[in-house]
Amino acid sequence: MAMVYQRGNVYEKGTLKKKWYGKFRVYMRDQNGKEVERTRRVVLGLKSELRKHEAQEKLQSIIRQENGLEKGSRVAFPPCDDSVTFGWFVAERYLPMRRGQWRPATEQKTEFEINKYLVRGIKNEPLRSIGTFELQMILNRLARNYSESIVKHAYVNLRSIMRMAQKLKFISDNPAEDTKMPETKAVDRPTMTAEQIVQLVNGIEDPHDLCLMSIGLFCATRTSETLGLQWKSYTGETLIIHGTAYEGRLYEGKVKTDASRDSVPVPVDIRPVIESWRQLCPDTSPGALMFPTYARKARSGVRSGKNVPRQAKNFLKWRIWPIAKKLGIPRKLVTFQVMRRTLGTDLQRYGTMKDAQQILRHASIRTTANVYMQQIPASVVAAINARTRAILAAGRELSSETQSTTGSNGLQFENGVLASA
Numbered sequence: 391m392a393m394v395y396q397r398g399n400v401y402e403k404g405t406l407k408k409k410w411y412g413k414f415r416v417y418m419r420d421q422n423g424k425e426v427e428r429t430r431r432v433v434l435g436l437k438s439e440l441r442k443h444e445a446q447e448k449l450q451s452i453i454r455q456e457n458g459l460e461k462g463s464r465v466a467f468p469p470c471d472d473s474v475t476f477g478w479f480v481a482e483r484y485l486p487m488r489r490g491q492w493r494p495a496t497e498q499k500t501e502f503e504i505n506k507y508l509v510r511g512i513k514n515e516p517l518r519s520i521g522t523f524e525l526q527m528i529l530n531r532l533a534r535n536y537s538e539s540i541v542k543h544a545y546v547n548l549r550s551i552m553r554m555a556q557k558l559k560f561i562s563d564n565p566a567e568d569t570k571m572p573e574t575k576a577v578d579r580p581t582m583t584a585e586q587i588v589q590l591v592n593g594i595e596d597p598h599d600l601c602l603m604s605i606g607l608f609c610a611t612r613t614s615e616t617l618g619l620q621w622k623s624y625t626g627e628t629l630i631i632h633g634t635a636y637e638g639r640l641y642e643g644k645v646k647t648d649a650s651r652d653s654v655p656v657p658v659d660i661r662p663v664i665e666s667w668r669q670l671c672p673d674t675s676p677g678a679l680m681f682p683t684y685a686r687k688a689r690s691g692v693r694s695g696k697n698v699p700r701q702a703k704n705f706l707k708w709r710i711w712p713i714a715k716k717l718g719i720p721r722k723l724v725t726f727q728v729m730r731r732t733l734g735t736d737l738q739r740y741g742t743m744k745d746a747q748q749i750l751r752h753a754s755i756r757t758t759a760n761v762y763m764q765q766i767p768a769s770v771v772a773a774i775n776a777r778t779r780a781i782l783a784a785g786r787e788l789s790s791e792t793q794s795t796t797g798s799n800g801l802q803f804e805n806g807v808l809a810s811a
Contacts, residue, residue, distance in 0.1 A: 398449045402437055410434040410442070412449035418471035419560075426471060474560055476520060477513035480504060483558060484551050493644055495614060495636045500547065507532055507544045508551070517555060522565040525552070526572075533572040541574045581732040582723050584784035590724065592785065593713045601667035602681045602700075603710065605629070606726050608660050608778050610733045610750050612646065613726035617699045622676035624664060628653040635699030640679070647753040655749065655771050657778035673697070702726060733777070740780070741773025749774055 398414030416428045432452055434445045485504070489497055511528055512520065525548055532541045552566035582590075587607055594600045606616050609629060618635035630653055633642035645651055656664070668674055673682075682697035706724060714724045722728070730750070737746040748770050 396453060397446070398453055400434065400442060400445050400449055404437075408437040410437055410440055410445035412445070412452065414449065414453050419474075428471065472516040472518070474517045475513065476515050476517055477509050479517050479555055479560060480509055480551060483560075484554055487554065488550075493634070493636070493646065494639070494641060495634075500543075503540070503543050504547050504551075507536075507540065508548055517560055520565060522568045525566050526569050529569060530572050533574045536574070538574040538577045542571065545569065545571050579731060580723055580728060581735050582719075582728060584781045586717075586719050586723065587732075587781050588785040589717045590710075590714060590719060591782075593717055594710070596709070597663075597667045597670050598681065599709050601663050602705070604660050604663045605656075606729045608657050608733070608774070608781075609654050610730050610774075611654055612650075612730065613702045615645075615650070616726060617681060617702060617705075619680040620676065621668070621671075621674045621678050621680055623680070624656075624668075625653075626661070628655055630654075638683075638685070638698045638701050640699050647751075649751045649753040652748070652751050654751070655774050657775050659775070659778050659782060736777050736781075737773055740776040741770070745770050745773040 396415060398412055400410055400412050402408050403411050410433075412432045412434050414430060416430045418426055418428060432449070434440065434448050440448070485501060488500075492500060508528065511531075512524065515524070528548070529541060529545055532544055549566040549569065552561070552564050555561050556564040591600070591604065591607070594603060602616065605611055605619070606613075611619075611629065611631075612634075614634035614636055615631050618631075618633045618640055619629065620632055623630050623632055631645055631650055633640055634644050634646070635641070667680075671678075671680070679697060679699055681700055683700045685696050685698045702725075710724055711721050714721060734746055734750050737749060741749075
């Protein structure tokens with residue numbers, strides 16, 4: 391057990407310039423939480439500048455600091471020893487405790503980012519020896535080479551890791567508290583134009599693909615929500631999120647936030663597209679997926695040949711990007727994230743900020759919007775309908791010969807309204 395009142399040993403050493411040295415015992419915890427004893431030696435100063443009693447007082451201060459003691463207190467919790475490295479703590483304590491709080495997609499992405507951007511650089515550094523300077527240098531180096539989102543994630547993860555280390559009493563103080571988010575490179579957040587959206591919609595012939603993309607383009611659902619939709623989700627006027635899909639697996643009941651469970655208004659002009667696909671879909675039972683594919687090979691908990699959710703990257707790569715390429719639409723614009731961002735950006739012209747928050751189902755908004763702007767239920771539907779019709783109306787401008795534009799999929803845009811050809 392740590393000796394609270396140890397005095398240590400002060401001695402002099404040297405030939406030309408003699409110095410005071412101190413030797414004392416340090417009590418620490420190993421990886422198993424067991425208290426171990428270590429001997430530490432420190433230089434106290436030149437003998438010519440310090441009297442022995444001053445050197446002894448300086449040693450006492452160092453002893454209290456090293457053993458986690460506060461002056462006048464008998465209570466101390468020994469810090470961890472050098473066997474508790476940053477890499478060990480992340481792998482054996484932090485990640486196991488946090489995994490239960492993350493959705494599958496969040497878990498995979500977060501663990502990858504922590505290991506690549508944080509652990510790789512200081513994996514073998516003793517946790518107790520890492521200070522604010524070392525942590526800030528990690529963030530500064532990332533800021534020189536990576537985007538704002540990566541650096542921000544690293545900043546948040548680093549503070550979370552060190553906060554947990556302090557709570558678990560592996561360190562007495564949290565050095566990450568004083569770190570600052572560094573300046574980063576400008577982030578490119580592209581959006582699609584109305585003309586590009588209309589071109590893409592007109593270029594899709596398959597009813598399944600058209601329905602899936604229409605929901606992504608006009609309903610602002612997240613990628614995992616869109617691919618995890620079941621027929622019970624569609625009420626005729628709204629979409630209810632019952633679960634999410636990730637890497638070809640459906641996670642029923644799992645959503646990003648509580649706000650994600652709010653109903654998603656379906657624009658009037660998009661409802662016929664969904665109905666058209668429902669008439670052709672082989673299985674429209676309530677629990678069936680709206681956009682299924684089948685498992686080509688058995689995987690964990692899924693039999694080969696069973697219907698499973700699509701994977702976004704495969705769906706876009708093989709079914710949508712070839713169409714976009716023919717139309718001259720950059721592939722980077724045709725992602726579910728860009729579709730959602732485009733809708734959110736456009737809504738600024740068709741409704742209030744509160745309407746946009748409700749449609750996008752964000753859990754929070756800036757204080758001004760939360761306190762002073764109240765949701766107007768009727769305007770939520772009006773805003774998304776207005777935006778949808780404005781986009782579809784742009785289709786008329788693509789044809790200078792007729793008053794309506796008909797796509798190869800048999801859809802017609804008349805006066806901004808989607809109708810059957």
